[in-house]
Amino acid sequence: MMVADTPTTLAEWQALAATLDFETRAFVNGEFVPAMDGSTLTSINPATGETLAQVASCDAPDAEKAIQAARAAFEEGSWSRSDPGKRKQVLLRLADLVDANRHELALLDTLDMGKPISSALGDLSGTIACLRYQAECIDKLYGEVAPTGDGALGLVLHEPIGVVAAIVPWNFPMMMTSWKIAPALAAGNSVILKPSEKSPLSALRLAQLAQEAGIPKGVFQVLPGYGHTVGKALALSMQVDCVAFTGSTAVGKQLMQYAGQSNLKRVFMECGGKSPNIVFADCQHLDAVARSAAEAIFHNQGEVCTAGSRLLVENSIREDFVARVIKAAEQMQPGNPLDPDSFMGAMVDEAQFKRVLDYIRQGVSEGATLKLGGEASNSKGYFLPPTIFDDVTPEMTIGREEIFGPVLSVFGFDTEEQAIGLANDSNYGLAAGVWSQDIDRIMRVSRRLQSGQVYVNNWSGIDQTVPFGGVKQSGNGRDKSLHAQEKYCEVKTVWVSLNI
The missing domain is CATH 3.40.309.10 (Aldehyde Dehydrogenase; Chain A, domain 2)
Structure with a gap:
């Protein structure tokens, strides 16, 4: 649904909502597919109590399939080793597509989780800004040359971590998604997005737009489902290198335990607050x-x-x-x-x-x-x-x-x-x-x-120029700004001897 003039009345938004066609399948390795066991979850409109859609409810086998695809895409290198300028252009194209379809995406979040349409439109502005900011950062972040003597050259390189699982909440579905996936993709990682079971519809529409923008298959995937099923499987996987999470402190603590039980994957989280x-x-x-x-x-x-x-x-x-x-x-x-x-x-x-x-x-x-x-x-x-x-x-x-x-x-x-x-x-x-x-x-x-x-x-x-995150039991790591890409990169030292 391409953008036109923004509707200004309740009747106009209701009429636009009536035209929506929901994508309800998971997006795995470049294809929209049902959950492997056929399970679904019910998306409810909280303003009316009415059912919006039956959405694929993924579990551990779906997670494993997506992880394998993400790992293969990362190792193949069409995204992870591509020229920074290429990744930049693809993410800018995605930002343009989100902008062109912002009315539909805002409607999906309003219908799915009850936020006012004016607020949802504001979220989309933040989403688009984040995608564009992180895309523009790609070819402007430099490595370092260490101060050495004449006999050596010390290089400090930033390389993508690998496979990132992004687990996002229901209160700002599109904006929180962009805060995770934009810097992770910009850095060259493969990303598996697990939207909240309470607000999965906009994430699945985003997958369609990501495919249209030219993100290679396996590099960006969406697994709707519950935290205790598909979310847990992603967090326990030995092939997932990082979990980026926004949600409750209790769940954040569980994810850290899962990281310890598996491969000591990095867990960056933005948790609760009592501000x-x-x-x-x-x-x-x-x-x-x-x-x-x-x-x-x-x-x-x-x-x-x-x-x-x-x-x-x-x-x-x-x-x-x-x-x-x-x-x-x-x-x-x-x-x-x-x-x-x-x-x-x-x-x-x-x-x-x-x-x-x-x-x-x-x-x-x-x-x-x-x-x-x-x-x-x-x-x-x-x-x-x-x-x-x-x-x-x-x-x-x-x-x-x-x-x-x-x-x-x-x-x-x-x-x-x-x-x-x-x-x-x-x-x-x-x-x-x-x-x-x-x-x-x-x-x-x-x-x-x-x-x-x-x-x-x-x-x-x-705005996008400053980092966002908490201390104490509100979490760690930072979203937004240049600091966001840091957490999705490994820092590698290359020491070159010049005397041989």
């Missing part, structure tokens, strides 16, 4: 900051690893500021995901819907003050409104665990030291925000926050 968003009393433009604080948690229904789920507010402005956040959140009620005016859509499925409701009940039972929301919408589908708790303490479950839903926990503090202590009192360290007009305070606090990225007077203001 603090710190507002100091000297902050200006409180209405705008309050809206940003609400967007930081309620965007994408709170199903965001970097969600600003812990709002830390200086007590002298806390009552007033929380009132402003509530006012902003009241304008962010969930609506039809295909409506361009909907800020929030549906939760991804019933299990996640019930999980978040359980956290809300636990917050009430542990003594937090429910200020907004807390109950499911009385509509068909899995919709939850913005929910805000005040008087949260670090001991409360909602203040410590990643909820992955539209639930904000508000903490108060009196001093800068208290704010830093509260912010760092977490197993996670993915993102943090600081709002202040005091540049000295900004630099002090930013340096002391245990976080992979710190947003100052904004939330999530980043």
